[in-house]
Amino acid sequence: xxxxxxxxxxxxxxxxxxxxxxxxxxxxxxxxxxxxxxxxxxxxxxxxxxxxxxxxxxxxxxxxxxxxxxxxxxxxxxxxxxxxxxxxxxxxxxxx
Numbered sequence: 001x002x003x004x005x006x007x008x009x010x011x012x013x014x015x016x017x018x019x020x021x022x023x024x025x026x027x028x029x030x031x032x033x034x035x036x037x038x039x040x041x042x043x044x045x046x047x048x049x050x051x052x053x054x055x056x057x058x059x060x061x062x063x064x065x066x067x068x069x070x071x072x073x074x075x076x077x078x079x080x081x082x083x084x085x086x087x088x089x090x091x092x093x094x095x096x
Contacts, residue, residue, distance in 0.1 A: 004068060011054075012046035018061045019044070033060035 005011045019029055019040075026044075030037040033056040040057055043049045058064055073081070 004070075007046070008048065009046035012044045015040075015057065015061070016044040018063060022061060029057060029060050033057045 005014055019026070022029075024032075026037050026040050030040045033040070033053075035053050035056055039049055039053050043054065043057060055065065
């Protein structure tokens, strides 16, 4: 299970974080994506841009888009998630 982006604001914050982590400027990403810096700035502010602009900017950042199923996780997903969390170092020491 991973965090889902469910709003334009959250999408903009995620795009900004990816760009910041890449160490690249808005101008560099805009040029590499073939989009204007204004489009990238609008996206980072959580404003509406075209889907093609979003995909181009994500590609310029070295990322893509996935569409996870919405709703409650399945039993298998929950089991896998909690199995990842259940590590030996998380267990309290046994009483003697």
